[in-house]
Amino acid sequence: MRDLRLDQLDSFRQVIALGSFSAAAERLGLSQPAVSLQIRELERRLGTVLIERVGRRAQPTAAGTELLDHAGRIEAAVAAAQEAMARHATGAMGRVRIGTGATACIFLLPPVLRELRQQHPTLEITVSTGNTSDIVKAIEDNQIDIGLVSLPAAGRALDVTPLLEDEFAVIAPPGMELPARLTPEAMARLPVLLFEPGGITRRIADEWFARAGVTLKPVMSLGSVEAIKRLVGAGLGCAILPGMAVYGENDGLVVRALTPRVHRTLGLVLRKDKPLHRGLRETLKALRALGTLG
Structure with a gap:
């Protein structure tokens, strides 16, 4: 199998597609005897008959039908490899x-x-x-x-x-009454939305409360910063979010710093x-x- 040649597979596919050795030879720019020789060599290498004549048309045997499926995948893999190498040869970035x-x-x-x-x-x-x-x-x-x-x-x-460091902040809907200092104790008295458990962002917020001995039960936990911001905008509560999500893109929400400050790296x-x-x-x-x- 290591001697399997791509040109022989191509000739085999063309004969089956066109139903004729002569038509395949014309498309490939070869003589009919050359195509016939390629098919015989392919059959010899594989040890089985691949093409039979039914009437005047060349059709695959059972083995040929199975090889045809493999040959299509081989051609696609070769084309993908050539395209990938062409990107390197032309200086493409990959x-x-x-x-x-x-x-x-x-x-x-x-x-x-x-x-x-x-x-x-x-x-x-x-x-x-x-x-x-x-x-x-x-x-x-x-x-x-x-x-x-x-x-x-x-x-x-x-x-x-x-x-870089990304400092966490509190966002709240306009008009929501917030204490002067947003400490863990003060935040625990407010309706708070947090990221869902499992990630570092939620763990940082939980640890911030835990260091102050405060246990917070959020009114809601979500996995999307945009969903949290929308729900805060709808008046469901305030939220603790990474600063990059709110500074400069606060959608009209109130943005305040935490006390003590907390950040992620x-x-x-x-x-x-x-x-x-x-x-x-x-x-x-x-x-x-x-x-x-x-």
Whole structure:
């Protein structure tokens, strides 16, 4: 099977598609004896008859029908490989897979991705969202190239670089009466919406209350910052959110700082042994430009 030739498979597919050795030869720019020889050699290599004549038309045998399905997939795989190599040969940027949280995806990445797209039109970028633990696992499994996540993130195979700090804030609907200092004790007396449990954003908020000995039961927990902002705007309560989601994009809501202040650290995560092709280098450069730490 290691001697299986693509030109023989192509001739086989053309004969079946056109129902004729002579028609296949004309399409391929070969002589009919050359096509017949290719099919005989293919049958010899595989040890079975692939084509039979039914009347005047060439049709596949049972083995030929099965090979035809494989040949189609082989042709598609070869075409995909050629396209991928062509991108390298022509200096195209390749593909970069980014993993991040939903908040950073909405409020931090768009201008970075826009600039990358403008400067490098051939760069293919895919973005997936999830919790830090899920993204780190995907990086370790080489399913994602770069993670922009809330720290901490740890792993012996990982390169972790703190990038920026994002201070949490309280948002409230206009007209809602808020205390002068938004301490854990004061917030516990208000209707509060939080992110759903399971992620670092919720854990930071829970730990902020716990350090003050306060147990908060939120009126609602949601997994979407936009949903939380809309519900706050509808008057269902106030919310504690990452600052990047509210400063500058508060939708007319009241924005106040917490006391004591609390923040999360965002960082870049990738494998230490990750080969840095040109597209990946340019993406890392653009993301590092966001940094305010170090």
